[in-house]
Amino acid sequence: MKLRSFITSVGVLASAIVAFHGAAAFGAPTRYEAETSPATCTGTIDSNHAGFSGSGFCNGNNAVGAAVQFTASASAAGTATLGVRFANGTTTSRPASLIVNGATVQTVQFEGTGAWTTWVTKTLTVSANAGNNTIRLSPTTANGLANVDFLEFEVAGTQPPPGNAMAVVAAMQPGWNLGNSFDATGADETSWGNPRVTQALINGVKAQGFKSIRIPVTWGQHQSAGPAYTLDAAYLTRVKEVVDWALAADLYVMINIHHDSWQWVANMPGDHNNVLARYNAIWTQLASRFQASSAKLIFESINEPQFTGSSGDAQNAMLLNELNTSFQRIVRQSGGNNATRLLVLPTLHTSADQPRVDELVSTFTALNDPNLIATVHFYGFWPFSVNIAGFTTFNAEVQQDLVSQFDRVANAFVSRNIPVIIGEYGLLGFDRQVGTIEQGEKLKFFEYLGFYARTKRLTTMLWDNGQHFGRTSLQWSDPELIGQIKSSWTTRSGTASSDQIFNARASAITAKTVTLNLNGTTFLGVRQGTTDLVAGTDYTISGSQLTFTAAALTRLSGSRAYGVNATVNVRFSQGVPWRINIVTYDPPVLQNASGSSGSFTIPTTFRGDQLATMEAKYADGTNAGPQNWTSFKEFDFTFAPNYSSNNIALKQEFFNEVNNGVRVTLTFHFWSGTRVTYFVTDSGSTITGSTS
Numbered sequence: 001m002k003l004r005s006f007i008t009s010v011g012v013l014a015s016a017i018v019a020f021h022g023a024a025a026f027g028a029p030t031r032y033e034a035e036t037s038p039a040t041c042t043g044t045i046d047s048n049h050a051g052f053s054g055s056g057f058c059n060g061n062n063a064v065g066a067a068v069q070f071t072a073s074a075s076a077a078g079t080a081t082l083g084v085r086f087a088n089g090t091t092t093s094r095p096a097s098l099i100v101n102g103a104t105v106q107t108v109q110f111e112g113t114g115a116w117t118t119w120v121t122k123t124l125t126v127s128a129n130a131g132n133n134t135i136r137l138s139p140t141t142a143n144g145l146a147n148v149d150f151l152e153f154e155v156a157g158t159q160p161p162p163g164n165a166m167a168v169v170a171a172m173q174p175g176w177n178l179g180n181s182f183d184a185t186g187a188d189e190t191s192w193g194n195p196r197v198t199q200a201l202i203n204g205v206k207a208q209g210f211k212s213i214r215i216p217v218t219w220g221q222h223q224s225a226g227p228a229y230t231l232d233a234a235y236l237t238r239v240k241e242v243v244d245w246a247l248a249a250d251l252y253v254m255i256n257i258h259h260d261s262w263q264w265v266a267n268m269p270g271d272h273n274n275v276l277a278r279y280n281a282i283w284t285q286l287a288s289r290f291q292a293s294s295a296k297l298i299f300e301s302i303n304e305p306q307f308t309g310s311s312g313d314a315q316n317a318m319l320l321n322e323l324n325t326s327f328q329r330i331v332r333q334s335g336g337n338n339a340t341r342l343l344v345l346p347t348l349h350t351s352a353d354q355p356r357v358d359e360l361v362s363t364f365t366a367l368n369d370p371n372l373i374a375t376v377h378f379y380g381f382w383p384f385s386v387n388i389a390g391f392t393t394f395n396a397e398v399q400q401d402l403v404s405q406f407d408r409v410a411n412a413f414v415s416r417n418i419p420v421i422i423g424e425y426g427l428l429g430f431d432r433q434v435g436t437i438e439q440g441e442k443l444k445f446f447e448y449l450g451f452y453a454r455t456k457r458l459t460t461m462l463w464d465n466g467q468h469f470g471r472t473s474l475q476w477s478d479p480e481l482i483g484q485i486k487s488s489w490t491t492r493s494g495t496a497s498s499d500q501i502f503n504a505r506a507s508a509i510t511a512k513t514v515t516l517n518l519n520g521t522t523f524l525g526v527r528q529g530t531t532d533l534v535a536g537t538d539y540t541i542s543g544s545q546l547t548f549t550a551a552a553l554t555r556l557s558g559s560r561a562y563g564v565n566a567t568v569n570v571r572f573s574q575g576v577p578w579r580i581n582i583v584t585y586d587p588p589v590l591q592n593a594s595g596s597s598g599s600f601t602i603p604t605t606f607r608g609d610q611l612a613t614m615e616a617k618y619a620d621g622t623n624a625g626p627q628n629w630t631s632f633k634e635f636d637f638t639f640a641p642n643y644s645s646n647n648i649a650l651k652q653e654f655f656n657e658v659n660n661g662v663r664v665t666l667t668f669h670f671w672s673g674t675r676v677t678y679f680v681t682d683s684g685s686t687i688t689g690s691t692s
């Protein structure tokens with residue numbers, strides 16, 4: 001993970017333990033959605049008949065020759081089994097020519113299925129070439145095609161072998177990171193506050209449905225001085241013990257050189273030979289120790305590579321290329337299973353920026369090794385990921401950033417049959433506290449991430465410091481969050497503009513509307529517990545606008561105590577429901593306060609509301625506090641609400657960069673839409689806060 005986030009996580013852990021697949025697994029067919037390029041549809045991509053997979057289906061023009069075409073990849077030539085999922089709401093069969101790689105091989109009947117919402121999969125057998133095959137269904141009558149949802153494609157007997165890196169990486173989805181254990185930079189795996197890793201934990205990860213585990217390891221503090229650079233035998237044995245537990249659980253396992261990247265590998269520009277010798281010594285010893293290990297063990301050259309004191313991008317690229325190629329050479333030359341073991345090479349900073357991706361493509365081209373995997377990390381659009389600059393929501397810009405990053409690696413690598421692992425993903429704010437990003441916005445981020453990674457055939461590995469999956473409880477700290485993440489691995493879910501509806505206690509309850517994001521699903525209804533709300537009476541739906549009536553909100557609000565009065569679930573045809581909290585609030589009340597820059601809290605009666613962000617400006621309109629390119633300060637880093645202690649803390653980091661003796665105007669933005677103005681002055685020795 002990123003440098004600052006792991007430093008802060010140390011603090012968090014000290015007080016309380018507070019990262020598809022298109023090419024599906026071998027033995028499972030690969031699904032190609034009709035709505036997803038390179039598939040083509042002579043007609044429209046529709047989503048009006050429920051029950052389809054992905055985000056839509058091909059409604060071909062009702063004409064002879066108005067075809068749907070898929071491009072399906074086979075790892076070897078052979079007999080392919082096709083599954084075509086279709087719906088035909090008429091009573092007349094809709095025949096089509098099946099054209100494989102340009103040759104018509106048969107005419108297929110697509111009979112009536114009873115309804116446009118009744119989807120049926122037809123199984124066909126054809127011979128396929130190694131590599132890409134075009135599979136075209138071209139209607140032979142003026143009625144056109146049935147509606148077509150997807151093609152599933154599988155070549156008989158395809159195993160993921162050494163030699164089919166794409167298939168193996170597909171089989172590694174989904175993955176999970178054993179974060180803040182062996183990557184910890186202290187004396188041992190417990191030095192960042194997590195308990196000793198147990199076999200029960202590893203089996204628990206497997207039982208959660210993960211197919212791969214990344215075990216980040218920091219080696220430097222367990223290594224003798226040069227020139228031997230010998231790894232501590234007990235530490236190496238302990239790492240191997242945990243790797244073996246994971247292999248025994250039938251997980252793919254990825255080990256690496258982790259925080260060494262910034263601890264000493266970063267010094268390579270000024271200390272080239274020593275750094276390279278030390279790095280090579282680690283890989284020489286690991287290659288030897290794990291030479292006979294299963295092919296399911298995968299090596300990653302280095303985590304988040306970075307260099308200090310280099311002359312710039314060109315030198316950075318050269319140094320990283322040197323590390324990656326040295327690693328590949330050492331492992332390959334060690335022989336045994338290492339001759340074909342899958343090896344993972346990162347971009348600089350594991351960044352998906354185009355220049356970083358292009359640099360790694362050059363390394364792959366030069367190495368010309370079929371058993372290589374590219375890796376990048378993804379923590380989302382940075383201002384959203386930490387909650388700064390007013391990016392409190394999963395808005396279009398945040399979404400586009402995800403799309404651009406995933407597209408860049410998919411275009412550069414996957415399209416050339418080089419698999420990609422998103423070796424870490426999450427939100428950086430999680431390392432401070434999971435409340436840094438609002439729950440619903442968080443859920444939308446992960447829903448989209450899982451969907452888009454799947455579409456682009458990227459394998460994803462959740463970063464987990466111990467804040468998600470309990471290391472001893474084996475329970476998820478946030479079942480709703482992991483529910484959304486797990487669902488995103490196979491399907492989309494509907495979401496909405498918000499997961500909160502606020503009703504001010506000071507006034508009468510009025511009807512409230514949220515906008516649904518159907519994401520290709522259809523709206524089914526709204527439930528409170530097991531009771532359906534009544535359409536028309538409790539809510540109305542108009543397009544994507546879901547309006548709760550005043551009567552329903554009044555009933556759900558009960559005695560109107562501040563806070564969450566009721567929870568309802570909006571249900572869709574696919575995926576997990578969308579929870580909406582019905583909240584009673586009044587504008588929060590802040591009080592005058594005094595304190596020091598190291599200890600300053602504003603007594604706050606939240607009255608049911610929740611803090612979204614805080615702005616800080618001087619009277620002349622300029623921005624105050626750190627990161628003063630924005631008035632909206634970083635959540636938790638500069639300020640933090642405490643709902644149980646009824647206060648908002650302003651942190652030392654904020655006052656460190658506030659001008660002494662100059663009054664700062666703070667604007668607290670609450671999720672209800674309420675804004676509260678407050679004033680603070682740092683006199684140098686004391687902080688004074690006032691409401692006016």
Ligand code: GCU
Binds near residue numbers: 062144
């Ligand atoms: C209806 C239906 C479409 C279908 C079309 C057809 O319009 O809604 O989904 O494609 O009939 O007959 O082809």
Ligand code: CA
Binds near residue numbers: 060061144146147
């Ligand atoms: Ca049609």
